[in-house]
Amino acid sequence: MDKIILAHGSGGQRTDELIKKLVLKYFKSKHLSHLPDAAKLDVKKKIAFTTDSFVVNPLFFPGGDIGKLAVCGTVNDLLTQAARPRFLSCGVILEEGLPLDDLEKIFSSMDREAKQAGIEIVTGDIKVVEKGKADRIYLNSSGIGEIIADVGFEKIKKGDAVIVTGGIGEHEIAVYMARMKEKGVLSDCASLTSVVLPLIEKFGGSIHFMRDPTRGGLAGVVLEIAETARTDITINEGSVPVRKEVRVTCELMGFDPLYLANEGKMVIVAAESAAGSILDFFKKKKLSRLASIIGRIGSPSRKPEVNLRTKIGGMRRIEKLSGEQLPRIC
Amino acid sequence: MDKIILAHGSGGQRTDELIKKLVLKYFKSKHLSHLPDAAKLDVKKKIAFTTDSFVVNPLFFPGGDIGKLAVCGTVNDLLTQAARPRFLSCGVILEEGLPLDDLEKIFSSMDREAKQAGIEIVTGDIKVVEKGKADRIYLNSSGIGEIIADVGFEKIKKGDAVIVTGGIGEHEIAVYMARMKEKGVLSDCASLTSVVLPLIEKFGGSIHFMRDPTRGGLAGVVLEIAETARTDITINEGSVPVRKEVRVTCELMGFDPLYLANEGKMVIVAAESAAGSILDFFKKKKLSRLASIIGRIGSPSRKPEVNLRTKIGGMRRIEKLSGEQLPRIC
Numbered sequence: 001m002d003k004i005i006l007a008h009g010s011g012g013q014r015t016d017e018l019i020k021k022l023v024l025k026y027f028k029s030k031h032l033s034h035l036p037d038a039a040k041l042d043v044k045k046k047i048a049f050t051t052d053s054f055v056v057n058p059l060f061f062p063g064g065d066i067g068k069l070a071v072c073g074t075v076n077d078l079l080t081q082a083a084r085p086r087f088l089s090c091g092v093i094l095e096e097g098l099p100l101d102d103l104e105k106i107f108s109s110m111d112r113e114a115k116q117a118g119i120e121i122v123t124g125d126i127k128v129v130e131k132g133k134a135d136r137i138y139l140n141s142s143g144i145g146e147i148i149a150d151v152g153f154e155k156i157k158k159g160d161a162v163i164v165t166g167g168i169g170e171h172e173i174a175v176y177m178a179r180m181k182e183k184g185v186l187s188d189c190a191s192l193t194s195v196v197l198p199l200i201e202k203f204g205g206s207i208h209f210m211r212d213p214t215r216g217g218l219a220g221v222v223l224e225i226a227e228t229a230r231t232d233i234t235i236n237e238g239s240v241p242v243r244k245e246v247r248v249t250c251e252l253m254g255f256d257p258l259y260l261a262n263e264g265k266m267v268i269v270a271a272e273s274a275a276g277s278i279l280d281f282f283k284k285k286k287l288s289r290l291a292s293i294i295g296r297i298g299s300p301s302r303k304p305e306v307n308l309r310t311k312i313g314g315m316r317r318i319e320k321l322s323g324e325q326l327p328r329i330c
Numbered sequence: 331m332d333k334i335i336l337a338h339g340s341g342g343q344r345t346d347e348l349i350k351k352l353v354l355k356y357f358k359s360k361h362l363s364h365l366p367d368a369a370k371l372d373v374k375k376k377i378a379f380t381t382d383s384f385v386v387n388p389l390f391f392p393g394g395d396i397g398k399l400a401v402c403g404t405v406n407d408l409l410t411q412a413a414r415p416r417f418l419s420c421g422v423i424l425e426e427g428l429p430l431d432d433l434e435k436i437f438s439s440m441d442r443e444a445k446q447a448g449i450e451i452v453t454g455d456i457k458v459v460e461k462g463k464a465d466r467i468y469l470n471s472s473g474i475g476e477i478i479a480d481v482g483f484e485k486i487k488k489g490d491a492v493i494v495t496g497g498i499g500e501h502e503i504a505v506y507m508a509r510m511k512e513k514g515v516l517s518d519c520a521s522l523t524s525v526v527l528p529l530i531e532k533f534g535g536s537i538h539f540m541r542d543p544t545r546g547g548l549a550g551v552v553l554e555i556a557e558t559a560r561t562d563i564t565i566n567e568g569s570v571p572v573r574k575e576v577r578v579t580c581e582l583m584g585f586d587p588l589y590l591a592n593e594g595k596m597v598i599v600a601a602e603s604a605a606g607s608i609l610d611f612f613k614k615k616k617l618s619r620l621a622s623i624i625g626r627i628g629s630p631s632r633k634p635e636v637n638l639r640t641k642i643g644g645m646r647r648i649e650k651l652s653g654e655q656l657p658r659i660c
Binding site (some may be wrong): 007012013015038049053089128144215217320 | 370374375406463468473542546
């Protein structure tokens with residue numbers, strides 16, 4: 001029994017074996033021990049709730065794997081709502097023939113990352129489909145967090161600073177290079193609990209809005225902010241942090257880093273008065289050492305625009321990506 | 331644009347279009363309108379949290395479809411913990427080439443069933459994979475409910491009645507016949523909110539344990555109860571409700587109805603003293619008209635056994651299913 005077979009999804013003896021041998025080996029929550037259909041949880045009255053499916057290809061890439069990615073993605077989505085990550089679900093779709101070793105690596109990676117991020121895996125589900133009906137493994141993780149501060153589009157004001165917590169594009173370039181069987185760029189895949197929770201504790205009301213720039217990249221997030229808050233935004237190209245190895249690959253391949261996916265970064269809109277201290281705070285943390293103030297919230301507008309002040313001093317309007325640069329990056 | 335293309339998963343313009351045209355057309359929760367990465371929700375302090383992925387084949391079958399199934403499955407899992415269903419997530423993995431009409435049918439069915447079940451779809455996610463890397467659509471739904479009563483293995487007592495709310499095996503036989511391009515059996519796919527919530531209100535402390543007999547069937551649930559509560563159980567074969575059309579197919583095909591999946595039934599362990607009144611209560615409701623007391627909780631045991639008293643008066647031990655009767659029934 002070293003590969004997934006259809007009977008692993010039957011709800012009978014083989015499912016039992018798989019759960020006992022592999023799932024409970026890593027996921028040790030007391031909520032899971034009796035394998036109830038639903039976990040019973042104590043929470044505060046205001047919670048954040050989020051879901052994401054993960055179909056990344058390859059499953060293992062420099063800096064992470066589909067399991068770590070699932071935990072980080074869901075944790076960071078909770079953090080965007082100023083919620084303390086608490087509980088995680090794990091829904092697994094397996095393709096018949098998947099080596100059990102790969103599944104074990106993925107579960108152990110989820111377990112490690114969940115501990116790191118301070119979230120507990122409390123409920124799960126496994127389905128198996130025939131060979132050729134999935135690509136080895138797809139994951140879903142849904143998360144619950146307890147809201148500890150009030151952030152949202154409605155708090156964004158003219159003059160607010162737009163901050164990004166580090167270099168952009170690293171995840172998508174790492175996945176791209178892994179597909180090309182090349183190395184050189186690590187995915188930034190990381191849970192931001194240890195950055196965002198202290199940030200909220202320290203700067204509370206000065207943090208107006210947060211969003212992690214995953215699919216659609218930094219450009220996607222900034223456009224979304226402009227559209228939803230109905231305000232113009234200006235971004236300074238020269239202030240946007242891009243690591244050299246990402247910049248080189250982008251130039252070679254014609255990618256625009258503004259549209260590349262990140263999996264361990266946050267875009268933050270904060271009160272101008274606190275922006276300097278926030279930047280100092282970020283620069284002291286390993287996960288946000290390259291943080292930078294990249295732009296300002298402009299005037300309210302019924303047809304909001306995002307403009308990029310280019311390095312050579314020109315202005316370029318940022319538009320939504322039509323099509324995509326790479327499929328299945330997360 | 332009448333089929334899913336990879337760009338629908340990009341996080342750019344096409345994703346936006348798909349969400350605006352199809353998702354927000356059906357899912358009208360105020361929590362979804364700004365499409366945040368996580369929904370902010372008010373809940374009671376004790377919640378139930380559950381997740382399930384759905385890979386059923388075919389997508390549409392007599393009595394339901396993958397969308398209805400996802401909502402019912404998650405709602406019923408919440409109800410097993412005596413939780414009032416409140417919030418639902420919807421994670422979608424789409425295969426390139428899926429007709430948008432099919433996706434629309436599925437979303438509209440989810441919307442209809444969620445309203446019926448009293449649960450609100452508040453957060454979601456869409457991924458697209460290349461043709462041949464999935465089977466049209468896979469769904470994940472995770473749910474949050476508010477716990478209104480205390481049920482669980484630890485409440486099960488010797489002498490308790492084991493009740494099933496209706497005929498068994500209908501879902502699996504309906505899916506089986508749909509694959510054979512035959513008709514005749516409707517899936518029992520249904521959310522049990524309207525049965526279980528009033529049951530709890532009326533009989534509160536007399537309800538000791540609930541579980542929906544999906545994969546693994548009635549036998550799987552009864553075996554699980556015996557193992558976890560460490561008690562013998564006796565089931566009367568003659569009291570187990572099986573509709574004639576299910577019985578006929580089982581006899582023809584050699585299926586054992588005890589192991590067949592259900593998607594609109596509940597197995598309930600209740601105090602003996604209340605069992606008669608509970609049965610009367612069930613028989614007045616459309617979704618549980620065929621309810622029956624099928625057995626009793628026996629003595630505590632370190633090696634618990636489930637025994638079936640057969641119609642001809644013999645005793646047969648019920649064992650766990652090894653392998654499975656049909657793959658991808660949910």
